[in-house]
Amino acid sequence: MTRIEAIDLFLLQVPDFDPARDPVKDTLLVRARAGQYEGWGEGEAAPFVSLAAFVTPESHSTSRPVGASVLGQPLEGPADIVAITRRVLEDSMNVLQAPHVYSGVEMALWDLLGKKCEEPVYRLLGYDRAFAKQPYVVIPFAATPEETFGRMRQARQAGYRAVKTGWNGFGSGDIAADGAQLAAAREGLGTDARLFLDAARIWGNDPTATNGYGALLDQFSVEWVEEPFEPAALEAYAEFSRYFGRQRIAAGENIHSVAQARHLFDIGGVGVIQIDCGRVGGIGAARDIARYVDRRGGQYVNHTYTSHLALSASLHAYAGLERQDLCEYPMDPSSLSWAICREHLALGADGKVELPDAPGLGIAMDLHAIQEHLLDVEIRVGENILYRTPNLA
Amino acid sequence: MTRIEAIDLFLLQVPDFDPARDPVKDTLLVRARAGQYEGWGEGEAAPFVSLAAFVTPESHSTSRPVGASVLGQPLEGPADIVAITRRVLEDSMNVLQAPHVYSGVEMALWDLLGKKCEEPVYRLLGYDRAFAKQPYVVIPFAATPEETFGRMRQARQAGYRAVKTGWNGFGSGDIAADGAQLAAAREGLGTDARLFLDAARIWGNDPTATNGYGALLDQFSVEWVEEPFEPAALEAYAEFSRYFGRQRIAAGENIHSVAQARHLFDIGGVGVIQIDCGRVGGIGAARDIARYVDRRGGQYVNHTYTSHLALSASLHAYAGLERQDLCEYPMDPSSLSWAICREHLALGADGKVELPDAPGLGIAMDLHAIQEHLLDVEIRVGENILYRTPNLA
Numbered sequence: 001m002t003r004i005e006a007i008d009l010f011l012l013q014v015p016d017f018d019p020a021r022d023p024v025k026d027t028l029l030v031r032a033r034a035g036q037y038e039g040w041g042e043g044e045a046a047p048f049v050s051l052a053a054f055v056t057p058e059s060h061s062t063s064r065p066v067g068a069s070v071l072g073q074p075l076e077g078p079a080d081i082v083a084i085t086r087r088v089l090e091d092s093m094n095v096l097q098a099p100h101v102y103s104g105v106e107m108a109l110w111d112l113l114g115k116k117c118e119e120p121v122y123r124l125l126g127y128d129r130a131f132a133k134q135p136y137v138v139i140p141f142a143a144t145p146e147e148t149f150g151r152m153r154q155a156r157q158a159g160y161r162a163v164k165t166g167w168n169g170f171g172s173g174d175i176a177a178d179g180a181q182l183a184a185a186r187e188g189l190g191t192d193a194r195l196f197l198d199a200a201r202i203w204g205n206d207p208t209a210t211n212g213y214g215a216l217l218d219q220f221s222v223e224w225v226e227e228p229f230e231p232a233a234l235e236a237y238a239e240f241s242r243y244f245g246r247q248r249i250a251a252g253e254n255i256h257s258v259a260q261a262r263h264l265f266d267i268g269g270v271g272v273i274q275i276d277c278g279r280v281g282g283i284g285a286a287r288d289i290a291r292y293v294d295r296r297g298g299q300y301v302n303h304t305y306t307s308h309l310a311l312s313a314s315l316h317a318y319a320g321l322e323r324q325d326l327c328e329y330p331m332d333p334s335s336l337s338w339a340i341c342r343e344h345l346a347l348g349a350d351g352k353v354e355l356p357d358a359p360g361l362g363i364a365m366d367l368h369a370i371q372e373h374l375l376d377v378e379i380r381v382g383e384n385i386l387y388r389t390p391n392l393a
Numbered sequence: 394m395t396r397i398e399a400i401d402l403f404l405l406q407v408p409d410f411d412p413a414r415d416p417v418k419d420t421l422l423v424r425a426r427a428g429q430y431e432g433w434g435e436g437e438a439a440p441f442v443s444l445a446a447f448v449t450p451e452s453h454s455t456s457r458p459v460g461a462s463v464l465g466q467p468l469e470g471p472a473d474i475v476a477i478t479r480r481v482l483e484d485s486m487n488v489l490q491a492p493h494v495y496s497g498v499e500m501a502l503w504d505l506l507g508k509k510c511e512e513p514v515y516r517l518l519g520y521d522r523a524f525a526k527q528p529y530v531v532i533p534f535a536a537t538p539e540e541t542f543g544r545m546r547q548a549r550q551a552g553y554r555a556v557k558t559g560w561n562g563f564g565s566g567d568i569a570a571d572g573a574q575l576a577a578a579r580e581g582l583g584t585d586a587r588l589f590l591d592a593a594r595i596w597g598n599d600p601t602a603t604n605g606y607g608a609l610l611d612q613f614s615v616e617w618v619e620e621p622f623e624p625a626a627l628e629a630y631a632e633f634s635r636y637f638g639r640q641r642i643a644a645g646e647n648i649h650s651v652a653q654a655r656h657l658f659d660i661g662g663v664g665v666i667q668i669d670c671g672r673v674g675g676i677g678a679a680r681d682i683a684r685y686v687d688r689r690g691g692q693y694v695n696h697t698y699t700s701h702l703a704l705s706a707s708l709h710a711y712a713g714l715e716r717q718d719l720c721e722y723p724m725d726p727s728s729l730s731w732a733i734c735r736e737h738l739a740l741g742a743d744g745k746v747e748l749p750d751a752p753g754l755g756i757a758m759d760l761h762a763i764q765e766h767l768l769d770v771e772i773r774v775g776e777n778i779l780y781r782t783p784n785l786a
Binding site for chain 1: 404406417418419437438439440441442444445446449450451452453455456486487488489490491492493623624625626627628647649650652653655656659660672768769770771772773774775779
């Protein structure tokens with residue numbers, strides 16, 4: 001029987017990080033090993049805290065280290081991953097950080113299992129085939145509408161037909177300025193492109209502050225407004241969706257359980273559920289949410305701004321759901337996230353993103369780039385070395 | 394102006410821990426210093442992961458270390474703590490572990506501020522006076538009803554008039570066995586004692602599994618059943634409360650935000666909200682929840698199984714709410730939690746617990762006992778020492 005022999009955690013960081021140049025400073029990569037197989041995953045966010053949740057000493061029966069629920073477990077089929085997930089949720093219930101590190105671990109387990117079974121992960125998840133998704137890219141408002149126009153035109157020329165924009169001042173009071181930015185974005189993209197807006201929690205938990213914005217969304221054919229409120233403001237979401245319709249609101253990137261997604265959808269009336277596979281607890285949780293939303297006529301989309309390993313994991317989770325035809329697509333080749341993958345999910349001739357027809361997640365990692373970003377970490381508690389950066393080889 | 398100069402984190406552990414002998418294995422103590430003042434707090438749970446959340450390198454704008462929002466901030470009055478809390482919630486939003494460590498930090502800030510202002514914390518929180526609370530102690534089902542009877546009789550003779558019992562097999566199928574245990578508990582305690590039941594999530598998220606238990610609660614005058622379902626199963630709680638009434642359900646010990654408490658109360662119909670001050674984000678969050686519940690006719694009670702420092706913090710949070718007259722009371726002097734406090738909140742002649750009339754939280758710490766349990770920890774990331782156990786002196 002194949003058992004999980006090793007879970008290696010690697011903390012990566014960009015040397016001399018400059019946030020103006022680079023969207024991602026650091027990350028936590030996970031490598032799982034069993035027999036002759038290995039798999040890779042990536043957790044989001046606060047990688048050092050996630051590492052701590054994996055190796056922490058046991059505290060009490062619901063505060064066990066995530067590692068204790070994973071190492072040594074059998075890994076023969078999908079049911080084994082489901083069993084491990086259940087154990088993590090129960091035994092690490094009071095380790096708040098657990099879902100973030102387990103997201104990366106669980107991705108690595110699916111990747112490994114896919115390689116062992118010689119199947120792409122989406123098939124192990126119960127899908128017959130993978131449907132291509134239309135990518136949207138993220139281009140925030142620039143400093144001026146003119147600049148915003150220029151960036152949008154550039155994106156359109158590069159072949160993108162869907163863009164999410166916003167923040168950088170959006171919603172901070174001047175609705176005319178917001179209108180000018182949206183007008184520039186729409187003009188730069190063309191009338192046939194899809195446009196989404198990220199409000200970045202600008203209205204806290206006050207739905208009345210959104211007065212007038214419905215008309216603005218209509219005027220520039222903005223399909224949805226993302227995170228108008230704080231993630232936990234279910235009451236504000238519910239009120240907003242009563243007036244704007246549920247398909248007009250997107251949220252969920254901060255979610256870290258299936259239950260939270262259900263509450264956003266059922267109670268908050270959020271029609272577009274955005275899930276980060278590196279936060280929610282992994283591919284299985286994302287798949288369960290996608291199916292829940294899809295069956296109820298909602299829209300599901302990934303939230304991914306990290307690597308194409310995480311992107312691939314995110315897409316496998318809802319690959320087989322034909323109606324769910326969009327995906328968030330990280331396109332910045334300047335970053336750490338780009339460097340650590342040897343392969344990337346490129347756009348096809350039709351402008352869509354397809355999963356590779358390969359076992360597991362289908363993304364080969366770049367060990368050289370990983371080594372270049374690898375931090376040397378050591379944690380000592382009493383006389384025990386709790387963690388030391390493992391060898392990559 | 395007084396500014397927060399140091400936050401020292403101490404990881405404590407029982408040497409040669411035996412869970413059969415001791416309920417608490419480890420804990421995270423926090424000492425805050427500003428000018429000539431110091432304050433103490435205690436966070437729950439998974440202390441090492443919480444420590445990591447305080448010292449972690451900054452990852453991105455919503456994944457900042459908790460320490461960065463606290464150190465160097467002004468601390469002149471209650472509004473300063475509110476401002477720090479807001480900053481932690483925003484800047485560490487994607488550090489899932491943040492509420493657990495901040496709970497301990499925030500307690501220490503209130504303790505310090507109380508000493509500086511020469512006021513008990515409850516006055517800084519806006520209460521005129523502190524009402525004594527009736528303590529209940531936790532005595533789980535023993536192996537047999539006879540043993541359960543004996544333990545309950547002992548507790549009654551020791552002066553306790555309220556007990557929470559349960560788990561250790563409760564609800565696992567044999568309703569007659571559950572009835573025999575409850576009968577023994579009621580007989581041992583006497584008819585005038587208050588009795589509560591902890592179901593320890595035995596029914597997962599399935600309200601139909603609770604069939605027949607309503608009659609059992611009535612028969613033995615059990616006031617509430619605690620955590621019949623998983624903490625996030627709002628839908629199951631809502632269904633249960635429709636049949637049993639909201640005052641029959643208690644939950645909330647795992648909560649780590651004000652919003653989660655509101656959802657349990659408003660959506661789940663949970664009438665008895667149980668808050669652990671060491672998990673929820675500190676005294677301010679607990680106070681806000683207590684007021685919310687109190688104004689709407691619900692019941693608020695603390696969840697405390699750790700030290701009397703944490704107990705005192707928990708009581709300050711709802712000290713001024715006269716109708717909220719119960720408190721959970723940790724009584725085990727064998728544990729680490731007992732040892733680290735020099736003073737304890739003893740029962741008065743009327744059997745009730747009163748807060749000391751002293752500045753801050755009013756609990757002096759036992760530095761000698763702390764030193765005896767102190768773990769020597771060192772965390773190195775690259776060339777930086779991120780954490781090293783500070784000196785107690």
